[in-house]
Amino acid sequence: MAESEEIILGDLDRRLLRYLQAEPSLGHAELGERAGVAASRVTRRLARLEEAGVIRGVRAVIDWRALGYAVDVSLRITLEKSHPRAFDEFLNAARQVPEVTEIQTFLGRVDVRLGVIATDLAHYQAVYRDRILTLPHIADIESLMTVATVKADEALPL
Missing domain, CATH: 1.10.10.10 (Winged helix-like DNA-binding domain superfamily/Winged helix DNA-binding domain)
Structure with missing residues (x-):
């Protein structure tokens, strides 16, 4: 089709x-x-x-909490865009961080949002310091730690 x-x-x-x-x-x-x-x-x-592309696949949805991950952080990142490939280089590097579970791009003040999980705060601190802060072209980061997920339904209203 x-x-x-x-x-x-x-x-x-x-x-x-x-x-x-x-x-x-x-x-x-x-x-x-x-x-x-x-x-x-x-x-x-x-x-x-x-x-037709309506069904893109069938997959298992794994609850990362059941595997011992207790920390969920949303990082809103503004990139330093003076380099012509800054966006692509940042996204390619962010894809390599195993604890990054989601990457979204935006138009506006915030360029990228990363969803990051960790087993505890010490693990998150190590990921943040050793993996996130070393990503290229970061101008600013705002961290938002999830307190509660009120709705996370992947089902569509059919």
């Missing part, structure tokens, strides 16, 4: 996507049973949604 084409989702597509979001491990037969259609129809519909 061409990139410029917009896919029109029918009721069945939305039902399948809702079930798949809720339980990504469901097989086509079980999805079909829940949606009230044959597994072969589910297979065709899901293939169409994948081909």
